[in-house]
Amino acid sequence: MTPPTPRSTPRFDLIGLVVSDMAASLAFYRLLGLEFAEGAESAPHVEAALPGGLRFALDTEDTIRSFHPGWQPPAGGGRVALAFLCGSPADVDTLYEAVLAAGHTAELKPFDAPWGMRYAVVHDPDGNAVDLFAHLNP
Template sequence: MSTPTPHFDVISLVVSDMSASLAFYRRLGLEFPEGAEQLPHVEAPLPGGLRFALDSEATVRSFHPDWQPPPSGGRAALAFVCADPAAVDATYEELVAAGYEGGMKPFDAFWGQRYATVLDPDGQGVDLFAPLPEAAVTDDD
């Protein structure tokens, strides 16, 4: 009898400030339960049945006492699709105006997207993107 194949289920981040992280990801449309700010582990449903989870540093250290945050920047990439290129700009500006750090201002990328990056409260890069109209995509960008 063979072991069943695992399936992808959760994207999880370890966060230093649960309230700050929840506020950031809620601004991007993720829905977390009421009172989640007081919890050590929270989840938001994602399309297709996946889940997005946040764990406090204390939670991770409860089962992995030697855990330390990475020295700088993560290796994971999170990206949120926006309705159109103007929505990339508007979302970026709204997040920066709310006090989050802009990682990369919106630009028209050569691969055919309006693209920007904002940093979450722990410095994790979160990309915002939308397809460009075909006329805006050239080899000269």
């Protein structure tokens, strides 16, 4: 038996993260340029619009458990990897230092990668890898 075919093609719409501390996560992603509603620190779910119509969402662990009571965060952290394009190689270094100055951790210091990018990796408050990069020769 052939499975039914959807009436329309699904469209990629949202990137979502489950966070342990909404206020800390909002501060981190605002530092990287994402815009969230003022006062969202106590919200159970927040979204930011991304270029191209995508959305970036943060949900608290309690929000997920409200409809999935047995949910547990993955062991070992590192739930997802995200990448932010910076305007220049110098901007990678500046943003990297700003992230560290704000108390966050890093995995890789900025370096000129062999694939033609200035590249660094920092961690959000839940341990997700966040790549910062810029093209060396735009």
